[in-house]
Structure formats: structure tokens, C-alpha cells
Amino acid sequence: MMDVKTIKKEQSKTGTKVRITGAEAVIHCLLAEGVDTIYGYPGGAIMPVYDELYKFQDKLHHVLTRHEQGATHAAQGYARVSGRVGVAIATSGPGATNLVTGIADAQIDSTPLVCITGQVARHLLGSDAFQETDIIGISTPVTKWNYQITKASEIPEIMAKAFYIARSGRPGPVLVDITKNAQFEEFDFEYSKCTAVRSYNPVPKIDTEKLQQAADLINSAKKPFIIWGQGIILGKAEEELKAFVEKTGIPAAWTILGASALSSSHPLNVGMVGMHGNYGPNLLTNECDLLIALGMRFDDRVTGDLSTYARQAKVIHFEIDPAEINKNVHADVPVLGNVKDALEQILPLLKENKHESWHEVFKAKYAIEFDQVIKNDLYPEKEGLTMGEVIESINEASKHEAVIVSDVGQHQMIACRYAKFNTSKSNITSGGLGTMGFALPASIGAKMGAPEREVVAIIGDGGYQMTIQELGTIFQTKVPVKIVVLNNEFLGMVRQWQQLFFDKRYASTEMTNPDFVTIAKGYHIPAVRVTKREDLKGAVEEMIASEGPYFLEVMVEKEDNVFPMVPTGASVSDVRLS
Amino acid sequence: MEERKTFTISIYSENSVGLLNRISGIFLKRHINIESLNVSGSEIEDVMRFIIVVNTTETWVRNIVGQINKQVDVINTYYHDDEQTIFLETALFKIASHLLFDERQIQNIIKESHSDIVTVARDFFVISKSGRRDEIEELYSKLRPYGIMQFVRSGRVSVSKSEMHISAMLRAFQNETV
Numbered sequence: 001m002m003d004v005k006t007i008k009k010e011q012s013k014t015g016t017k018v019r020i021t022g023a024e025a026v027i028h029c030l031l032a033e034g035v036d037t038i039y040g041y042p043g044g045a046i047m048p049v050y051d052e053l054y055k056f057q058d059k060l061h062h063v064l065t066r067h068e069q070g071a072t073h074a075a076q077g078y079a080r081v082s083g084r085v086g087v088a089i090a091t092s093g094p095g096a097t098n099l100v101t102g103i104a105d106a107q108i109d110s111t112p113l114v115c116i117t118g119q120v121a122r123h124l125l126g127s128d129a130f131q132e133t134d135i136i137g138i139s140t141p142v143t144k145w146n147y148q149i150t151k152a153s154e155i156p157e158i159m160a161k162a163f164y165i166a167r168s169g170r171p172g173p174v175l176v177d178i179t180k181n182a183q184f185e186e187f188d189f190e191y192s193k194c195t196a197v198r199s200y201n202p203v204p205k206i207d208t209e210k211l212q213q214a215a216d217l218i219n220s221a222k223k224p225f226i227i228w229g230q231g232i233i234l235g236k237a238e239e240e241l242k243a244f245v246e247k248t249g250i251p252a253a254w255t256i257l258g259a260s261a262l263s264s265s266h267p268l269n270v271g272m273v274g275m276h277g278n279y280g281p282n283l284l285t286n287e288c289d290l291l292i293a294l295g296m297r298f299d300d301r302v303t304g305d306l307s308t309y310a311r312q313a314k315v316i317h318f319e320i321d322p323a324e325i326n327k328n329v330h331a332d333v334p335v336l337g338n339v340k341d342a343l344e345q346i347l348p349l350l351k352e353n354k355h356e357s358w359h360e361v362f363k364a365k366y367a368i369e370f371d372q373v374i375k376n377d378l379y380p381e382k383e384g385l386t387m388g389e390v391i392e393s394i395n396e397a398s399k400h401e402a403v404i405v406s407d408v409g410q411h412q413m414i415a416c417r418y419a420k421f422n423t424s425k426s427n428i429t430s431g432g433l434g435t436m437g438f439a440l441p442a443s444i445g446a447k448m449g450a451p452e453r454e455v456v457a458i459i460g461d462g463g464y465q466m467t468i469q470e471l472g473t474i475f476q477t478k479v480p481v482k483i484v485v486l487n488n489e490f491l492g493m494v495r496q497w498q499q500l501f502f503d504k505r506y507a508s509t510e511m512t513n514p515d516f517v518t519i520a521k522g523y524h525i526p527a528v529r530v531t532k533r534e535d536l537k538g539a540v541e542e543m544i545a546s547e548g549p550y551f552l553e554v555m556v557e558k559e560d561n562v563f564p565m566v567p568t569g570a571s572v573s574d575v576r577l578s
Numbered sequence: 579m580e581e582r583k584t585f586t587i588s589i590y591s592e593n594s595v596g597l598l599n600r601i602s603g604i605f606l607k608r609h610i611n612i613e614s615l616n617v618s619g620s621e622i623e624d625v626m627r628f629i630i631v632v633n634t635t636e637t638w639v640r641n642i643v644g645q646i647n648k649q650v651d652v653i654n655t656y657y658h659d660d661e662q663t664i665f666l667e668t669a670l671f672k673i674a675s676h677l678l679f680d681e682r683q684i685q686n687i688i689k690e691s692h693s694d695i696v697t698v699a700r701d702f703f704v705i706s707k708s709g710r711r712d713e714i715e716e717l718y719s720k721l722r723p724y725g726i727m728q729f730v731r732s733g734r735v736s737v738s739k740s741e742m743h744i745s746a747m748l749r750a751f752q753n754e755t756v
Contacts, residue, residue, distance in 0.1 A: 006592055136596055141603045145650040146596070165650055198751040199592050199653040323644035 007161060008196040017188035022152030022178065023048035025189045026116065027056050029159035032191045035087050037061045037078060037448050039071035041098075043091025044131060046118030048183035063444070063477060066469035068095050070441035072102020073467070076111045077445030080428045081403055081453070083236070085112040085166050086445065092118045093131030096177070097138065101435055103173045104142040108432030109257060110234060112171035114162050115139075121181040122150045135177050144172030152185035157194075164194035169202025170321045171234060204322060206337035206345060213333045214316045215349035217290055223358050224250045225288035225313075227273055227281075227302070230257035230431075231295015231320060231339050238262065238424045240343035241294065247347060249354040251362050253281035255296050257431040260421035264400065270362045273572075274302045276413040279373075279564045280365030282575040285310050287361075293317045295339045298328040299432065308571035318342050372577045373563050378418065384557030385533055387414040387486050393540040394456055394484070395420045402454040402544075403428060403446050407439035407463035410492035413562045415458045425450075437466030443481040444473055454482070454544065461487040461513050468519070474549045475523040482543050483525075485516055485553045488560070496561045520551035527551040580635040584613070586663050586736045587639065589628035589646060590620060590653040590744045597651050601628065604645045610634055614667070616733035622745055625653065631734045654747060658738050665736035668708045670696070671721055672728035675703050681724050691717045702727055 020028070026049050030038065040062060042050045053062050065071040068090040075086030086106075090099050096117040106113045120129040136148050145165045147158050155178070162174040218224060232241050238261050245252045245262065251270045252262065262269050271278030273285065285291065291313040296302070303309045306328060317324075317331035318339050325334040335342050377388030391414055394402065400420040405428040406412040412429055421427060428446050430438040443457035464485050474481060495509040520527035526546065530539045536554065543550045564575045591597055598617065605612055613631040620627035632639065639657050647655045675698065677684055688695065693707035707717050714731060 137599060140596060140600050141607070148595070170648075196751070196754070197650060198748060200650045321648060323641070323648045325644075327641055327644065 006198045007157070007194055009160065009192040009194055012190055012192040017190045019186055020189050021048065021052075021183065022155050022185050022187065023052045023183040025152065025155045025187070026159065026178070026183070027052045027060060028189065029156060029191060030087065031056075031059060032193070033085070033159075033163045035060065035085070037063060038087040038089055039063045039065055039074040039078075039445065040089030041065060041068050041071060041091070041095060043095045043118065045092035045120055045180050046089065046095070046116075046183075048180065049089065049116070049118065049178075063448070063473065065441060065444075066472045067467065068098030069101050069437065070467055070470045070473065072099050072106065072113065072115065073435075073438050073441035074445035074473075075113050076102060076106050077405060077428055077442030078449035079111050079113060079445075080442075080449075081425050081446045082449035083425065084449070085114055085163055087114050087116070089116045090118070091131065092120055092135070093133045095131075096133055096135035100138060100142065103139055103175065105430050105433040105435045105438065106173040107142045107144065109430065110171050110230060111173065112166040113173040114166050115173060115175045117175065117177045118183070119148065119177045119179045122179045123181070125150075125179065135175065139175045142173070143175050146175040146177070148177040148179070149182050150179045152182045152187040155182065156189060156191045160192065160194040161197065165197065165200065203320060203338050204336040206335065206342050208345070210333055210335045211342065211346050212349060214335055215346055217314055217316060217333060218248060218250075218292065219351045221290035223288045224248070224290040224292060224355070225284060226250050226252035226292045226294060227255065227285075227296055228252060228258045228261060228294040229255040229296025231318070232258055232261040233424055235295060235320070235339040237295070237340035237343055240340050240347070242266070243347055244343050244350070247352055248350055249352070250292065251355070251359060253278070255299070255302055255431070256416050256427070256429060258296060259416055259427035261424050263422050264420040265422070271366075272417060275304070275566050276417065276562050276564065278366070278417070279369035279575055279577060280362045282564065282566060282572040283365060284361060286312065286571070286573045288313050291315045293319070293329075294343070295319065297324045300328075303328060303572070304566045305569055305571045308573065369564065369577065377414070382557070384560075385530070385536065385554060386560060387411050387556050388418050389533070390484065390486060390536065390540070390554050390556070391415055391418040391458070393537050394544075396537075397540045397544040398454050398456065402426070402456045403450060405429065405439045405443040405446050405455060405457045407457075407459040408434045408436045409460045409463060410488075410496065410560070410562050411458055411460045411486040413493075436463035439463065440467045440483065441470045441473070443483070444470060444477070444479050447479050447481045456482045456484060458484050458486065460492060461485055461489060461511055461516075462491045464516070471520065471523040471525065475525060478548060480546075480548045482546070483520075483549070483551045484543070485551070486556050487513065487516070487553055488556050488558045489513060490558060492560075493562070495559070499559070499561070501567070516553045517551070525549050525551050527553070529553045529555065531555045580637055582633055582635055584631060584633050584660055585636075585639045585657045586660070586665060586734065587628070587630040587632065587643060587646070587655060587657045588736070588738065588742065589630070589655045590622075590742070591626050591628065592651040592653065593624055593626050594651045597649070598628075600649050601630075601646055604642055605632070608638065608642065610638070610642070614733035616735050618735070620744075622748065625744065625748070629734055629736050654742070654744060656738065656742055662740065663736045663738050665710075665734050666708050667711060667714060667732050667734050668706060669714045669718070669729065669731040671705050671707070671717070671726055672702050673705070673721065674725065674727060675699065675701055677724050678703065684721070684724060687717070687720045691720075693717060
């Protein structure tokens with residue numbers, strides 16, 4: 001049992017204790033944390049909690065996914081659109097291990113999740129009991145924190161701590177494993193939210209001296225360049241980013257997970273960095289004199305070869321997680337702390353600027369990219385359909401207001417490159433882990449987390465088949481997600497690498513696919529297949545206009561490639577246009 | 579290439595089950611071998627202290643310490659090189675008792691090495707030696723020709739020359755109003 005001195009809690013509102021079971025306590029904890037929807041799958045070791053869920057179904061919506069992996073991805077989708085903690089629940093053994101991919105995805109993409117797993121009774125722990133697995137050991141490297149509860153009396157404090165840790169500082173997944181005896185036991189329940197943990201400092205204090213140093217560098221830079229990441233979205237700093245960019249006039253680019261924090265149409269938004277990012281932002285990373293990183297972690301897919309990355313530039317790194325400072329790229333001025341507060345505090349120290357000639361350089365690079373890549377992707381003259389024109393049709397039909405949930409591969413890069421966003425928290429994708437199968441279940445959670453918004457899942461034919469069973473969840477819940485499968489009958493991104501780097505030896509990348517339209521119809525989801533350009537626009541409009549869930553398959557050119565491209569290990573200066 | 583050195587990592591943490599696993603995983607991920615590990619109480623009640631010795635570059639040890647530090651149950655983590663710490667290891671040698679009488683030289687070895695006789699039984703006796711690794715290794719090499727029945731060496735224990743301010747951090751937590 002944890003020492004009470006190690007955490008701080010809110011004053012209990014009721015001050016009264018009620019005698020209930022551990023299982024019922026779990027539900028009360030979730031309700032006290034404001035949870036309205038959870039995703040999961042029942043099984044032996046979690047049955048007492050499910051029995052309570054049955055009693056509380058008017059207050060807590062449980063969504064039965066068709067696989068526990070789907071539960072974690074749905075919880076991630078919910079968390080990413082809403083900024084709230086996503087909750088997934090599963091039984092012990094295989095139920096718990098099936099959560100692991102989603103947990104790892106949430107860990108690397110800093111998504112707040114609380115995962116609850118059932119566990120065999122305390123007296124059976126370590127005995128290789130039926131459906132016993134060491135989920136604490138298994139999940140340790142991919143969780144922000146985890147804990148095994150073996151007596152009911154631990155439940156309120158551990159659940160409070162779990163939610164606090166998941167959402168505070170740099171968010172992440174927390175797993176709470178609850179033995180079956182603890183679910184059955186009765187105890188005197190009282191709940192108060194956790195407000196601090198003594199060994200944990202989620203938000204470092206901002207050093208005003210560093211802010212001044214950063215401001216001096218920004219004010220004197222001739223060719224400054226901003227790269228923002230998901231930290232802006234997680235830190236709710238979209239307005240501060242906009243004010244910062246507009247006052248300083250600095251060209252600003254985004255990482256995949258940072259997309260949508262600043263409107264796509266904003267004149268200072270110069271596009272995406274990284275392996276398939278825009279030409280100018282990649283190339284000019286190595287020409288700027290000051291690189292301002294805002295809530296991003298210099299992932300290798302962003303930087304390419306580190307030894308040639310932005311070596312000419314001074315680097316200012318705004319970051320909440322001290323472990324990210326100097327991890328990959330040396331920061332001349334690290335600004336630790338909450339990016340929202342830091343940007344707000346630095347704003348008065350900054351001079352207004354326009355950087356007009358520097359913007360012209362970006363515009364010139366864009367013109368090259370438009371001519372050699374974008375034009376052919378969005379307005380193709382060849383016969384075969386491109387992924388890019390599908391995204392463009394969705395942009396038009398949804399008026400840049402849709403939440404785009406993409407899977408992993410070529411279609412993901414195309415979706416992130418070309419989707420247009422007016423609103424933050426609109427680009428939901430598996431960035432760090434690159435989890436194929438993410439999009440279909442994540443779109444379910446996204447639609448439930450933001451029911452007022454249009455949610456469009458963009459998925460390749462490969463990733464779609466990794467979690468295709470979640471069509472059952474969509475059918476059962478009638479959640480109105482729009483599913484677009486871009487079918488090139490290949491594992492396209494791997495095939496692209498095979499073409500470029502393995503002399504076109506297409507090892508195990510060609511897919512013989514089933515009839516996806518028939519499968520969708522089997523789940524009573526309206527389904528359409530488009531094979532010709534003249535049918536595309538109408539089909540997309542019909543999909544967006546439909547009230548319920550909808551499936552659209554678009555047969556796209558089989559061997560198209562995604563460019564620009566920074567090959568693995570190459571410098572961002574060596575970004576290829578073909 | 580950056581120079582590899584011996585670093586002593588000191589971790590102050592809550593006493594929580596599974597934290598060792600979480601910490602060792604950080605070394606595992608980077609394929610770094612832990613040279614020695616010691617876990618004990620510390621000068622503060624209910625606060626544990628890990629001493630981990632690794633041989634790596636300063637860049638890596640800094641990154642690793644950052645990643646250890648962000649574990650929720652870790653209060654704070656520091657790293658030092660050998661110049662910045664006072665450290666020692668302890669070894670136990672189990673040796674057949676008859677050697678004390680058959681091999682007179684052994685008594686001199688024990689005396690010169692400043693080791694202690696822990697126990698003497700009819701069949702064996704046990705000596706302990708605390709000190710730096712090379713002193714223990716020297717004693718080992720001197721005793722080996724006569725036959726060592728059992729040998730074991732502890733992980734490094736170490737205190738830093740500079741302050742680590744843990745008590746102040748914990749006091750600040752107690753005093754902060756939330």
C-alpha cells in the first residue's frame with residue numbers, strides 16, 4: 001500500500017463513506033473522473049466490473065469492440081479529439097496482452113489513457129493460473145505508470161492517481177490491473193481526486209532567463225523557422241501559437257501530430273516537415289539561422305540524419321519533458337515548461353516582424369514542389385485515380401471541417417500532406433508507433449469524442465484488414481463514421497521502398513483482397529466502390545451527406561509513390577521530389 | 579567517438595513494486611549492460627536509493643538519467659564519475675580451514691589486505707574485504723592459487739561528494755499548497 005504522504009488529494013466532497021464492492025468502486029471512480037464512455041471486452045477476470053457496468057449503463061456508455069486492440073485505439077481516438085482521458089477495459093491474459101499495441105501507440109504519441117485489466121485472484125498470482133499473465137511486467141516499458149491492485153481498499157487512491165498521471169504533464173497511458181478478489185471485496189468507499197504526486201513533477205517551472213535568451217535570439221534572427229508538434233495541441237496552446245507566429249512573422253511548419261493546430265489556410269503555415277513532408281520546410285531546415293521547436297521531440301522521421309540536421313542554426317526548444325532536451329538535437333536555449341504559458345510570456349518580449357524575403361524562399365520552393373508533385377497528386381491527368389485527389393474531394397465536400405483519422409502507410413502520408421484543417425485536434429493518426437489497423441477503431445472513438453464533427457477514416461487496404469472486425473462495433477453502435485479505403489492492392493509504402501531501395505523485388509506486398517463492399521454490406525453499412533474519376537466527387541459528396549456510417553472504396557493507381565521523400569538516414573537537404 | 583567512462587547513477591525513489599523493472603528496461607532498450615546494481619534504504623525514511631554503475635558515454639548517461647527521472651515513482655536521479663564519488667564494494671571469500679595452517683602465506687595475505695575474518699568453522703573460514711574493485715581483485719588473485727571455495731562481490735555503494743538536495747525537494751512538496 002502506498003504511503004499517503006506521497007500524494008495530495010482534493011478535499012472529499014461528501015465526506016461520507018459507503019460500503020460497496022471493489023467492482024462498484026471502479027465505476028464510481030470513473031464517474032467521479034467525468035468518464036462517459038469506455039471501450040472494452042469482457043472476460044472471466046473482469047466480470048465483477050462488467051456486472052456493475054450493467055447496472056450503471058444509463059450513466060456510463062460501454063462500447064463493445066470486437067477485439068481489445070480496437071478498444072485501446074478507440075479510446076485513443078476519443079482522447080485525441082476531445083483532450084480527455086480515454087478509457088479501455090479488458091480481462092486478464094489475452095485480453096490484457098491484446099491491449100498492448102494500443103498502449104504502446106499511446107505511449108509514443110503521448111495520448112492520455114487509463115487501461116483497466118482484470119487479473120486472477122491474489123492467491124493465484126504467480127501460479128500460472130488460467131488466463132494469468134504478468135501484464136504489469138509486459139506493459140511496464142510502454143506505460144507512463146502502472147499498478148496492480150490486490151485489495152479493494154486501494155482502488156480509489158490508485159484510480160485517482162492513474163487519471164492524474166495519465167492527463168498531467170506530458171500525457172500517456174496508465175494501466176491498472178485489478179485482481180478478481182479485489183473486485184469482489186467490500187470496503188468503505190470514498191473518492192477524492194489526486195492533485196499531486198511527490199515523486200512526479202509534471203510541469204517544470206519556466207525559467208524567465210531562458211525566455212529572455214530565446215526572445216533575443218528570435219528578435220535578431222534573419223531566417224528563423226518554427227516547427228511545432230503535438231505539444232501545442234496537448235498543451236491547448238493553439239491561440240498562443242497563432243499570436244506568436246503572427247507577431248514574429250516567422251514561417252511555421254508542423255510535424256504530423258502537430259497538424260491542425262494552426263489552420264491549413266493560415267499564410268504563415270508553410271506545411272509539414274519530415275520524411276514525406278513538404279519540400280521547402282525540409283530543405284530550409286538546413287538554411288534557417290534559428291530553429292524554434294515548439295512541443296515536438298525531433299523524431300528520426302522528422303530529422304533524418306542528425307549529424308547534418310540544422311547544424312547551421314541556433315536551436316530553441318520549448319518542451320514540457322526534460323528528457324527530450326538534447327536527446328536528439330542540441331538545444332542552445334531550452335525552455336522547459338508548459339508551452340501555452342511559455343508562449344504567452346515570451347510574446348511581449350518579441351518584436352514585430354514580417355520576414356518577407358525569407359517567405360519568398362519558401363514560396364519558391366513550394367512552386368517547385370507544386371509543379372513536380374502536388375499538381376500531379378491533386379489534379380492528375382493520367383487515367384488512374386490518385387490518393388491525393390480523393391483527399392482533395394473530401395476537403396471540398398467537408399469544407400475543411402472534418403476530423404481525418406488515417407491509418408499507416410502511403411495513404412496516411414497523402415492524407416496528412418493534403419487534408420485541410422480549419423480546427424485543431426482534427427488529424428488523428430498513429431505517428432510514433434506507425435500502427436497499421438489504428439484508423440478504423442480510432443475513428444469510432446473520435447466520432448464518440450466529438451459527435452458534432454464529421455469523422456472520416458482514411459485507410460489502406462492493408463491496414464483495413466488488420467482491424468476490419470470493428471465494422472461490427474460500428475454496426476452495433478450505429479456510430480456514423482465515414483470509412484474510405486484507398487485500395488491499391490498493395491502494401492503501398494513497403495512496395496514503394498522495395499521499388500526504390502530493393503530493385504523492385506516486391507516481397508509479400510501484393511494483396512489479393514476480398515470484396516470490401518460486400519463485407520461492409522454484410523454489416524448493413526451502405527457501401528460504394530469507385531473506379532473512375534468521374535464518379536469520385538459525387539460518391540464523396542454522398543458519403544459526407546449520409547446520416548449514418550458509410551463505406552467508400554476507391555480503387556487507386558497500384559504503383560504510385562509518395563513524394564517528396566527524405567530516404568531513411570539521409571539528410572533533410574537531400575529531400576527527393578521523384 | 580565520445581569517450582566511454584564509468585558512471586555511477588544514483589536514484590532516489592518511492593518504495594514501489596516493479597520500479598526496478600521499469601528502470602532496468604531503460605538500459606535494456608539502449609543495449610547497455612549494468613556493471614553493478616545496489617538497492618537500499620537512504621538517509622530519508624521510506625525513500626529508496628539505487629546505485630547503478632555503467633560504462634558508457636556522457637551523452638548516453640545524460641539521456642538515460644533523463645529517462646529514469648521521468649518515471650513517476652522516481653524522486654530524482656543524478657550521475658557522477660569516479661572522481662565525484664566515494665565508493666566501495668564488498669567481497670566475501672570462503673576458504674577451506676586447513677589452508678590457514680597448511681599454507682602459512684595465507685595469514686600474511688589476509689593481514690596485508692586489511693580484510694576481516696567474518697567466521698571460522700571446522701571446515702571453512704570466511705573473510706570479507708571492502709574497498710575498490712582493484713583491491714578486491716588483487717586479493718582474489720592472491721588467494722586463488724590456494725583454492726577459493728566460494729567468492730561473491732557486492733554491487734558498488736557510493737555517496738557523492740556534492741549534495742543531492744532530496745530532503746529539500748520532499749520538504750517543498752509537503753509545504754506546497756495545492
